[in-house]
Amino acid sequence: GDSWGIFAFLCAALCHLPAVPALNGTEELGAGQSIQKTYDLTRYLEHQLRTLAGTYLNYLGPPFNEPDFTPPRLARAERVPGATVDLELWRGLTDNARLAANYRAYSRLLCYLRALDGQAGTAELRHRLGHFCSSLQGLVLSIAGVMSSLGYPLPAGPTAAPGSPGAANDFLKKMDEFWLLKELQTWLWRSAKDFNRLKKKVPPAVVTLRLEARGF
Amino acid sequence: AADPAVISPQDPTLLIGSSLTATCTVSADFHLRAEDLYWTLNGRRLPAASYTALGPTTLSVALARLNGSRQQSGDNLVCHSRDGGILAGSCLYVGLPPEKPVNISCWSRNMKDLTCTWAPGAEGETFLHTNYTLKYKLRWYGRDNTCQEYHTAGPYSCHIPKDLALFTPYEIWVEASNRLGVAVSDVVMLDILDVVTTDAPPDVHVSRVGDLEDQLSVRWSSPPALKDFLFQAKYQIQYRVEDSSEWKVVDDVGNQTSCRLAGLRPGTVYFVQVRCNPFGIYGSKRAGIWSDWSNPTAASTPRSERAAGGCDPKGGEQNTTLRRELKQFFGWVKKHAYGCSNLSIKLYDQWRVWLQKSHKTRNQV
Numbered sequence: 056g057d058s059w060g061i062f063a064f065l066c067a068a069l070c071h072l073p074a075v076p077a078l079n080g081t082e083e084l085g086a087g088q089s090i091q092k093t094y095d096l097t098r099y100l101e102h103q104l105r106t107l108a109g110t111y112l113n114y115l116g117p118p119f120n121e122p123d124f125t126p127p128r129l130a131r132a133e134r135v136p137g138a139t140v141d142l143e144l145w146r147g148l149t150d151n152a153r154l155a156a157n158y159r160a161y162s163r164l165l166c167y168l169r170a171l172d173g174q175a176g177t178a179e180l181r182h183r184l185g186h187f188c189s190s191l192q193g194l195v196l197s198i199a200g201v202m203s204s205l206g207y208p209l210p211a212g213p214t215a216a217p218g219s220p221g222a223a224n225d226f227l228k229k230m231d232e233f234w235l236l237k238e239l240q241t242w243l244w245r246s247a248k249d250f251n252r253l254k255k256k257v258p259p260a261v262v263t264l265r266l267e268a269r270g271f
Numbered sequence: 272a273a274d275p276a277v278i279s280p281q282d283p284t285l286l287i288g289s290s291l292t293a294t295c296t297v298s299a300d301f302h303l304r305a306e307d308l309y310w311t312l313n314g315r316r317l318p319a320a321s322y323t324a325l326g327p328t329t330l331s332v333a334l335a336r337l338n339g340s341r342q343q344s345g346d347n348l349v350c351h352s353r354d355g356g357i358l359a360g361s362c363l364y365v366g367l368p369p370e371k372p373v374n375i376s377c378w379s380r381n382m383k384d385l386t387c388t389w390a391p392g393a394e395g396e397t398f399l400h401t402n403y404t405l406k407y408k409l410r411w412y413g414r415d416n417t418c419q420e421y422h423t424a425g426p427y428s429c430h431i432p433k434d435l436a437l438f439t440p441y442e443i444w445v446e447a448s449n450r451l452g453v454a455v456s457d458v459v460m461l462d463i464l465d466v467v468t469t470d471a472p473p474d475v476h477v478s479r480v481g482d483l484e485d486q487l488s489v490r491w492s493s494p495p496a497l498k499d500f501l502f503q504a505k506y507q508i509q510y511r512v513e514d515s516s517e518w519k520v521v522d523d524v525g526n527q528t529s530c531r532l533a534g535l536r537p538g539t540v541y542f543v544q545v546r547c548n549p550f551g552i553y554g555s556k557r558a559g560i561w562s563d564w565s566n567p568t569a570a571s572t573p574r575s576e577r578a579a580g581g582c583d584p585k586g587g588e589q590n591t592t593l594r595r596e597l598k599q600f601f602g603w604v605k606k607h608a609y610g611c612s613n614l615s616i617k618l619y620d621q622w623r624v625w626l627q628k629s630h631k632t633r634n635q636v
Contacts, residue, residue, distance in 0.1 A: 116342040117314030118349070126357050127275075176343065178422045225282040225345060226360030 276358035295350035339398030366398030368452030477570035484537035538574025
């Protein structure tokens, strides 16, 4: 009903990610270095998230901030892209599919994170959230840079999944927020492994060519 | 898929001290009965004595004399199945309506902007999220304006960066609102010209007055931001000895940009600060608001060379202390000064300041 319309509008308005990143520097950087940079970014974000999640869960209050808390994952929480995947499936992903999955996931997650209540919590919490969103946007652009330098097309921009309205009440909203933070955490763990794998697969020829061009 | 259970009331707002009876009704698909349910509030199990089964699939709980919410996102009242699983939850917002914000105080920096601070009307405004909106309008013109940049000078502050009119007073007030109500402060009327402050005076120099042991001369410049405006600056100087935290204030400096401090102790390092008050802007008879103090500048009064009164051991001790100090000083110079041409007694004083800061922390008034 109303809440879906508002949510779809909010998402479209907040998620103005460029179709093609203006990252001229990446070409010179070389795919290998971009992948390393992206890997470093995921580790940095993982570290930032630990503090942010701790603060946010304290804001939601017990039981959300209790150590082994696991609320049911309701149907509406399914719209947050899951990081967990079958091991064989994950191993078998092509570079393109692997990067695209990361790109799509973080674009969506950034969108939902930005839609968190702008009035929530203390000024400090809002400031931390804002800072994290900026860093996360940096990660999305970094992934786009890697894809572009390897010649892969960017997946289409995020759209609000039809039929997934905003939470019907405040408690359900808290559960959605809990799962959002959990998925972010899981994705950052997974991405570190994704980019590690990609690092090993970037053809050394690409790097050699660049060195030759510089007259080494 | 249907929700496992429904709680009523869902996300209510309540006054501190009120009582509440909540019900949890399990959906037919879930094959649970009232006896299989229990309640928690903020993670703590509520006593079974407060439960009542209102039907085969409905369990109620009675909460009496509620305290203010533990967190502003609402207290978490949760209905669980016997194995601990969450069936449904409701956020309770318990607090008090806001009281009129008080103590509105504003200042304008160089007449370019306006920053205002206020205080919440009551201590208990933290249970619920309270929104503060600062509004202002020119006295004889209709339109209300809303301040947009909050928290620039603390949690209860707002900054108006531009489009401020001079020579006509403003009416300023703050509205506080939360889920339980709204409160509006009294209206404060002020003229921007009466609340002007400026930057601390730049280029503060402190130097000796020849060989005079008990005097120091202080010079500074007028704050440049106000140089095009008609005003009479008033200045204030404060100074203290290195080892003391007591500042002496010189009040009657007037609008000169230099002053001589007298009655000082010989051979002592002093820290000096200057601040400015843009008095009488555009002919206003009122004082403005004092600027911040300038960063402290240090200088030392000379000590005359008098023959020591005889006892060699005493003289010897003093020499060892001084020598050790000088040795440390030259070590510091090698690291921090660029070239020997900068070696002067002023550098020695700067070092004394640094030594002071690194050994002790002092609050500057």
